[in-house]
Amino acid sequence: MSLHTLTIHQLREKLRRGNVSAREATQSLLDRIQSVDGKLKAYLWLDAEDALAQADAIDRSGIAKNGKLLGGVPVAIKDVINVEGQPCTCASKILKGHTSVYDAFVVQRLREAGAILLGRTNMDEFAMGSSTENSSWGITHNPWDLERIPGGSSGGSAAAVAADEAFAALGSDTGGSIRQPASLCGCVGFKPTYGRVSRYGLVAFASSLDQVGPFTKDVADGALMLRVLAGHDPHDTTSVPQPVPDYTAGLGKGVKGLRIGLPKEYFIDGMDREVEAAVRAAIKKLQDLGAEIVEISLPHTDYAVAVYYLIATAEASANLARFDGVRYGARVTGEDVIDMYGKTRGAGFGPEVKRRIILGTYALSAGYHDAYYVRAQKVRTLIRQDFEKAFERCDVIVTPTSPEVAFRIGEKTDDPLKMYLCDIFTISVNLAGICGVSLPCGFTNDPRLPIGLQVLGKPFGEETVLGVAHAYEQATEWHKARPNL
Amino acid sequence: MQYEAVIGLEVHVQLKTKSKMFCGCATEFGGSPNTQVCPVCLGYPGVLPVMNEEAVSKTIRTGLMIGSKVAGFSKWDRKSYFYPDMPKNYQISQYDLPLCAEGAVEIKLDGGKTKAIGVTRAHLEEDVAKSTHFETTSGVDFNRAGVPLMEVVSEPDMRSPEEAFAYITALKEILVSGGISDCDMEKGQLRCDSNVSVRPIGQKEFGEKVEIKNMNTISGVRRALAYEIQRQTAALQKGEKVSQETRRWDDAAGRTFVMRTKEYAHDYRYFPDPDLMPVVVSEEMIAAARKLLPELPEAKRQRFIKQYGLPEYDAGVLVADTALAGYYEKAAVASKNPKAISNWVMTELLGKLSEAKRTIGECAIQPEHLTELVALVDGGQISGKIGKEVFAEMFDSGKSPGLIVKEKGLVQVSDTGALEGFVNEAIAKSPKSVADFKAGNEGAINFLKGQVMKLSKGKANPQLVGEILQRKLRGG
Ligand SMILES: [Zn+2]
Numbered sequence: 001m002s003l004h005t006l007t008i009h010q011l012r013e014k015l016r017r018g019n020v021s022a023r024e025a026t027q028s029l030l031d032r033i034q035s036v037d038g039k040l041k042a043y044l045w046l047d048a049e050d051a052l053a054q055a056d057a058i059d060r061s062g063i064a065k066n067g068k069l070l071g072g073v074p075v076a077i078k079d080v081i082n083v084e085g086q087p088c089t090c091a092s093k094i095l096k097g098h099t100s101v102y103d104a105f106v107v108q109r110l111r112e113a114g115a116i117l118l119g120r121t122n123m124d125e126f127a128m129g130s131s132t133e134n135s136s137w138g139i140t141h142n143p144w145d146l147e148r149i150p151g152g153s154s155g156g157s158a159a160a161v162a163a164d165e166a167f168a169a170l171g172s173d174t175g176g177s178i179r180q181p182a183s184l185c186g187c188v189g190f191k192p193t194y195g196r197v198s199r200y201g202l203v204a205f206a207s208s209l210d211q212v213g214p215f216t217k218d219v220a221d222g223a224l225m226l227r228v229l230a231g232h233d234p235h236d237t238t239s240v241p242q243p244v245p246d247y248t249a250g251l252g253k254g255v256k257g258l259r260i261g262l263p264k265e266y267f268i269d270g271m272d273r274e275v276e277a278a279v280r281a282a283i284k285k286l287q288d289l290g291a292e293i294v295e296i297s298l299p300h301t302d303y304a305v306a307v308y309y310l311i312a313t314a315e316a317s318a319n320l321a322r323f324d325g326v327r328y329g330a331r332v333t334g335e336d337v338i339d340m341y342g343k344t345r346g347a348g349f350g351p352e353v354k355r356r357i358i359l360g361t362y363a364l365s366a367g368y369h370d371a372y373y374v375r376a377q378k379v380r381t382l383i384r385q386d387f388e389k390a391f392e393r394c395d396v397i398v399t400p401t402s403p404e405v406a407f408r409i410g411e412k413t414d415d416p417l418k419m420y421l422c423d424i425f426t427i428s429v430n431l432a433g434i435c436g437v438s439l440p441c442g443f444t445n446d447p448r449l450p451i452g453l454q455v456l457g458k459p460f461g462e463e464t465v466l467g468v469a470h471a472y473e474q475a476t477e478w479h480k481a482r483p484n485l
Numbered sequence: 486m487q488y489e490a491v492i493g494l495e496v497h498v499q500l501k502t503k504s505k506m507f508c509g510c511a512t513e514f515g516g517s518p519n520t521q522v523c524p525v526c527l528g529y530p531g532v533l534p535v536m537n538e539e540a541v542s543k544t545i546r547t548g549l550m551i552g553s554k555v556a557g558f559s560k561w562d563r564k565s566y567f568y569p570d571m572p573k574n575y576q577i578s579q580y581d582l583p584l585c586a587e588g589a590v591e592i593k594l595d596g597g598k599t600k601a602i603g604v605t606r607a608h609l610e611e612d613v614a615k616s617t618h619f620e621t622t623s624g625v626d627f628n629r630a631g632v633p634l635m636e637v638v639s640e641p642d643m644r645s646p647e648e649a650f651a652y653i654t655a656l657k658e659i660l661v662s663g664g665i666s667d668c669d670m671e672k673g674q675l676r677c678d679s680n681v682s683v684r685p686i687g688q689k690e691f692g693e694k695v696e697i698k699n700m701n702t703i704s705g706v707r708r709a710l711a712y713e714i715q716r717q718t719a720a721l722q723k724g725e726k727v728s729q730e731t732r733r734w735d736d737a738a739g740r741t742f743v744m745r746t747k748e749y750a751h752d753y754r755y756f757p758d759p760d761l762m763p764v765v766v767s768e769e770m771i772a773a774a775r776k777l778l779p780e781l782p783e784a785k786r787q788r789f790i791k792q793y794g795l796p797e798y799d800a801g802v803l804v805a806d807t808a809l810a811g812y813y814e815k816a817a818v819a820s821k822n823p824k825a826i827s828n829w830v831m832t833e834l835l836g837k838l839s840e841a842k843r844t845i846g847e848c849a850i851q852p853e854h855l856t857e858l859v860a861l862v863d864g865g866q867i868s869g870k871i872g873k874e875v876f877a878e879m880f881d882s883g884k885s886p887g888l889i890v891k892e893k894g895l896v897q898v899s900d901t902g903a904l905e906g907f908v909n910e911a912i913a914k915s916p917k918s919v920a921d922f923k924a925g926n927e928g929a930i931n932f933l934k935g936q937v938m939k940l941s942k943g944k945a946n947p948q949l950v951g952e953i954l955q956r957k958l959r960g961g
Contacts (some may be wrong), residue, residue: 081531082531088530095530098530101524101525101529102529104531197489199533200531200533201531201532202531203531204531204760207757207758207760210757214694234535235533235535236533237534237760237761237762238533238759238760238761238762314756315759316852317754318565318573318574318575318756319573321567321574322528322530322573322574324567324569326531326569326625327527327572328529328530334716337569337623338567340857341567347814361754364565364754364755364756365754366754369756373756
């Protein structure tokens with residue numbers, strides 16, 4: 001068996017025993033990337049020499065053999081998270097040539113845990129999109145069908161992990177950007193509770209919604225990664241100083257006696273039949289494993305997409321104002337400074353980013369601020385309360401991750417609204433600030449494309465969510481399936 | 486028709502804190518450009534702000550000093566506009582829930598009257614960078630970007646440039662005495678914008694308001710307002726309308742120019758900053774701020790008058806400069822003659838300081854040495870005249886007056902035997918003055934006194950010399 005197909009816990013076992021070195025593990029991935037990434041284009045940037053040098057340093061120091069959680073494990077990073085000395089473009093022309101001058105908190109955590117920072121993965125520009133088609137540097141292909149999109153915005157990270165081009169990858173989730181591509185590529189994607197993981201060093205799209213999280217090949221690896229990433233950071237005052245449990249140790253308790261909520265609003269008309277069937281079968285499986293199924297209601301679900309596209313774009317309109325050509329990134333000179341701003345931003349941002357900046361600017365403008373931004377905040381509170389009430393009756397909520405499987409490249413690019421509806425089951429989670437995971441729960445028949453199951457938990461209920469996901473995964477074989485490349 | 490002006494002021498004050506508002510960079514003035522910067526205050530992708538607690542506590546202290554209500558719950562908002570001196574192209578400020586609301590600053594008017602100028606609000610924000618324009622390019626120094634900036638907004642309670650001048654002076658006194666800011670306008674630590682309108686006396690409604698920017702000194706504020714009131718009044722008298730706009734004061738030209746009209750007013754698109762938690766001000770925080778409150782200038786002035794027996798004028802001058810008041814008090818509290826200490830400070834010390842272009846902080850004379858000097862004069866060890874000589878030496882060398890007197894042998898001569906010798910010599914040398922005195926010209930004695938002082942090299946005890954002269958001339 002080639003090293004690149006291993007999970008983190010399998011690889012760590014070999015590293016610990018000294019059967020393999022960090023260099024061998026890294027070289028195995030580099031070979032895999034060399035052979036398949038030409039087709040997938042999951043990576044935007046990779047420095048093989050640097051990765052091997054990191055691996056050698058880890059081998060020399062003995063970190064790979066000791067108890068460090070990720071000692072000698074290469075991890076891919078979404079191009080929106082700063083790694084000192086590596087490029088960070090957010091897949092945008094406006095940051096072409098920009099090199100990070102500092103490490104994100106999560107990157108510091110990875111380094112401390114002994115990980116190798118492998119390379120940068122593709123994404124929708126500034127994390128705005130659900131297909132990775134909005135990248136300025138080209139499209140990433142779904143490993144199960146190269147004609148199809150990998151989901152987004154963290155499509156590169158999801159495709160890399162699903163295609164054994166990485167043992168794990170970091171992504172960011174603002175409205176589903178980890179869970180939806182994990183679902184469409186057939187891997188595990190975890191979105192932590194807002195405040196569980198520091199955002200310091202994650203280039204902001206919508207600050208009140210963004211969270212960093214891991215892509216992994218199975219749930220146990222997700223628990224391991226989360227243990228490394230989670231925790232309070234004094235540089236992010238929205239991160240919460242709450243102790244981090246040993247998520248790995250919490251696995252294996254089963255679902256007996258747990259109440260699983262099914263929101264009636266999520267099993268909607270127009271959902272892909274095979275998706276619905278797979279999710280219903282998964283629910284049946286959980287019931288067989290001893291869970292109790294309860295119907296719940298999230299009555300404000302219909303408003304989630306509208307609320308999201310007001311709040312996220314409003315915040316983005318300010319967050320992206322700093323890209324002006326004055327201090328870093330690309331600059332297009334102009335007659336005067338205002339002209340320079342216009343030309344720089346006009347040339348630097350892609351159409352979807354411009355659309356959202358304009359929408360957000362409008363929502364905050366005098367005369368519209370109350371009708372749009374303020375009202376959206378009020379409805380956001382109602383959506384959060386929906387979940388609070390629902391969680392009085394259940395321990396986790398189970399839904400499809402996405403109403404459909406991976407669609408064809410170009411299929412929705414002309415219809416932004418259709419694209420926005422891809423996130424209909426993931427968006428509310430960010431508005432409510434709760435945690436959730438997507439894991440494989442089946443395939444469509446023809447073509448054979450992965451289907452994702454979403455498990456949602458209470459704020460800081462990561463342990464319970466991981467426990468349910470792990471119990472389901474261990475009772476099924478879906479996570480072992482690999483695309484033919 | 487008679488018109489009156491209605492003036493409101495927005496004063497921006499850089500707080501005296503070690504680090505910037507949302508990052509750990511130093512705030513010191515005068516560093517080489519872009520040496521006190523980091524990814525946070527340069528607005529790099531992915532950074533987050535962390536609130537400076539000391540700045541919040543100083544704003545609360547300011548609120549307490551001007552009798553404001555300190556908010557129990559306050560928050561941060563983003564104020565958006567594009568400008569090269571704004572690293573993020575939005576400024577973190579406070580929009581609808583400032584830390585301090587309502588309050589007043591008392592100003593002194595002519596004739597000893599006082600007037601309370603209302604303060605609408607005081608809130609915190611981050612300062613912007615400083616742009617410099619060269620021939621074909623511009624440079625931006627981000628050292629200033631992110632320095633804690635407190636904005637104090639007054640009610641439109643002032644009616645003349647003089648009142649505005651008095652308001653800024655009084656506010657500055659409060660802020661300096663409270664250790665909130667050094668308020669050095671030359672270093673940009675205190676900056677001021679003004680709103681001014683004009684209306685017929687007796688009319689209740691305000692006229693069209695004009696905002697004036699770029700007034701870099703307190704006297705500049707006074708000049709700008711005087712010009713603007715005159716401009717608006719003239720327009721109204723001609724039957725023209727004053728339009729609501731922002732104007733820039735040009736101190737060299739002595740007039741204001743239109744910067745932007747109402748149609749081009751910014752839409753700042755304020756919204757709560759999702760990167761920062763709201764500020765919850767606890768009772769403990771307010772109590773802690775209260776402990777650090779200084780004595781207010783007016784209270785200190787009254788105390789100086791009472792405790793040290795100073796005239797109102799002297800007390801006013803001393804209190805106007807917190808450091809000077811502190812210096813005076815150190816010298817006065819140990820002295821039997823605090824009034825004399827004040828005389829020395831007011832005339833000799835302030836004179837010498839301004840001559841040497843030094844601040845009281847840079848003064849070589851220790852306060853306790855000034856106490857000692859007054860004691861030497863009062864005790865008759867040296868004359869007042871020698872005292873001034875000793876003072877000059879103290880100012881230059883920082884030596885104690887006792888040491889200077891000893892080194893230079895300046896102890897006053899009070900030995901009557903020695904003095905009589907000098908008196909005899911003076912009388913012998915000046916027969917004309919003696920004759921004048923005897924003819925009834927009492928003033929002539931001063932010339933003789935002067936001669937004695939000269940002969941004794943200034944060391945003769947002037948009182949004794951007078952007595953001996955009187956006796957000799959009258960007794961003949
Ligand atoms: Zn800084």
